[in-house]
Amino acid sequence: MAEEVLIWQALNRALDELMAADEDVFILGEDVGLYGGSYRVTEGLYAKYGEWRVRDTPISEDSFTGLGVGAALMGLRPVVEIMTVNFALLALDAIINMAAKVPFMSGGRLPMGLTIRTPGGVAKQLAAQHSQRLEHTLMNVPGLRIVVPATPQDAYWQLKQAVLSDEPVIVLEHELLYFHKGPLDPTAPPPPPHRAVVRRPGRDLTLVAYSKMAVLAGQAAERLAEQGIEAEVIDLRSLSPIDWQTCVDSVARTHRVLIVEEDCRFAGAGAEIAADLTERCFTQLEAAPMRLAGLDMPTPYNGTLEAQTIPQVDDIVAAAHRLVKEAS
């Protein structure tokens, strides 16, 4: 039975169920306990499970993320919340050098059931140090899994699947999606966490996006449909690995692909997607894959400028028109 919930509520419910089911699951991070999490995701869990399982940490990202690594080595299932992805830069040693590599360096002898949740993205005038995404950095690390939920249903299941997995998984959440509403049906069978999904079928071009940009791509597709262009919308759901087959199948139908990302264009996730799809679909493509991305600029504080640095629905619509025109 589906009910309408906000994404933070879906995440909260997933954590609650995981903690109730398994005493090895524990949460740690800044203000996750008494305060309830800066985006309410851990609300109520401290009261229910106590401070050893919902641990408020000092502001020490590298060490408390590394603490998660150490705990995972003994078979526990830590869920580390890094308050924003910007602070994850301080924890990159624990994430990249430790979490991603220890299972490998041990010759496959150690588990790493570590989940790292971290909100990111361009929110509302948070300025350059609080407005970015790090997927380009994390995608380049073998051994890490990255999921990017855009709906309550995905947020709920992907977090659950991440915690139950013995691999290190980063859940990249978007700050502007926490209060995004959608159906959640915990009884529906979950898709594999890394499979992409066609959110909307179409014949004229494929829009490949993820996280908040998948939501915007859906809105753009509605607008395009009114203008006689049928866009197929793919929500990648996972950035490592990427479900290429779903993309390739779509391109075989549409022959055009527009990749939309919020991150900076240069050496970003979109560059990888464009390059790979070119290799895989070269003969199917009627035009070079097009990328729509954030400007290669730190995010300005000014609200008008901020909006101009990242793709908006209008930009997606205009780019789709250009692509369809170029290729016809």
Add this chain to the structure above:
Amino acid sequence: MDKRQALAFLHDMLLGRRFEERCAEEYMKGNIAGFLHLYPGEEAVAVGVIHACETSDYIVSTYREHVHALVRGVPAGEVMAELFGKRGGCSRGMGGSMHLFDPQRRFMGGYAIVGETYPVAIGLGYGIAMKDLPEAVICFFGDGAVNQGTFHESLNMAALWKLPVLFVCENNQYAIGTEIHRHSAVPEVYKRAAAYRIPAERVDGMDVLEVHRATEHALQQIRAGSGPQLLECLTYRFRGHSMADPGHYRPPVEVKAHQQTDPLELALRELSLVYPTPEQIAAAGPDALLKLRQYCFDQGHLHEEGFEELERQVQDEVEAAVQFALEAPEPTLDDAWQALYCNRRGEILI
């Protein structure tokens, strides 16, 4: 301290010394590659500390960890094979010298980024405390690692939550080539623990008995639930930082002076039947060991033959380890993929 334990100490120190000397030879022959950080001079720390642990305790180590692993009981052949990059190595040839792992013996790794051992150790400590288990964690680090942010972050959390972690500083007085007075505003590492109200002690890391006594004491406190402890062992590495480092930055007179306090020599002198208690050593004053050696010679207690026998036995062990490493197969790329995806439980991702 009975004779059997004393002999076990001596065996492990000797094994550590010979193993490392052999590593240097094998490195020159080209059987070992990459960075190779050797331990001669510091054996009393590994032996004194790890012999005071239970087998259920966890050990987290640095990149200079071969002897920690050996003393912990990781078979010498598996350690050597790992240095050779072979499939029979304790990390299946994927880790190498700086990344020895043996989960079965709770040897939770050598970490090659300075300062990484603390977070791993407090993570293990957190799990132990959360589940209220009787175990402890030993976290080794060098003096060069105390200026990393993780030292302060992790000690703070360990103290805050009373985690069962013994932080063991192997203070060999050099951060690669930078002498401690040039890298630390407070060169007495143990004093830094006071900032986090962590009980700390500085001991002579060239004296295996003292290290052992201090570790036992600290672990007692930890198991009683008092939270973390810190032990600073003053020691000295006889070689450079790594095989690529001849150590020219150290005055020869300094190296020589420390070699005179060779822990192996000291241990030999102590192995004199009339085994001294720490109190006796303390009572005898700073020259205790030299005095004791003289006493043992006078009494005819030194077992020259027994020692030679032990040395032969250790040489055989090292030789067997090298043979095992030489004969072990090379890992395949498939082994590497399996190591990377070891935690997938056969799951097909997409």
